[in-house]
Amino acid sequence: MAAISVVVASRSAPKLEAARQGFQQVTNRPLELSGVDADSGVSAQPRGHEETRRGALQRLRAARETADGARADFCIAFEGGIEEDAHGRQVCFAIVCAQFRDDDFISEVRSATHSLPPGIEKLLNEGIELGLATDQFYASRATQQL
Structure with a gap:
């Protein structure tokens, strides 16, 4: 069985793992x-749906334009964004875009939106990116039992 080649528009381990898990849910072919x-x-x-969507696209x-991306069966991109909800709280979400070979069709998905702890909101308001803010917030609460 031929492998499916997938190029992720990032070298981030969590994004690579998310792509791996996603494809493994829909195929038993090797990746x-x-x-x-x-x-x-x-x-x-990115702040807001449109900026986050532009970033993912x-x-x-950019991934498709690389040598690996041009040869890949699929290219996939993840972009995390934040926005204010109806109550003025910061919430986060992701936009995921995927494309099969050089097909004109690009699949776009927006994840569920979820609220952020006030401590992470504070760090975001200080200009820290969500990933770093999350790491910093939870690292400050780490214990020996974790």
């Missing part, structure tokens, strides 16, 4: 999965 550096063209921490295009 050749790799990541490439792909600039989003948006701010380091740009990462997808």
Whole structure:
């Protein structure tokens, strides 16, 4: 059985693992999965649906333009964003874009939106990216039992 080649528009271990798990849920074919550096063209921490979507689409295009991406069966990009909810609280979500070979169709998905602890909101308001803010917030609460 031929392997499915997948190029992720990132070298981030969590994004590579998310792509791996996603494909493993829909196929039992072997995967050749790799990541490439792909600039989003948006701010380091996108705010709002449209900026986050633009970032995911740009990462997808950048991945497809690499030698590995041009040969891949699928390219996939993840972009995390934040926005205010109806109550003025910061919430986070992700946009995922995937493309089969050089097909014009790009599948776009928005994840569920979830609220953030006030401590992470505070760090975001200080200009820290969500991933770093999350790491910093939870690291400060780590215990020997974790």
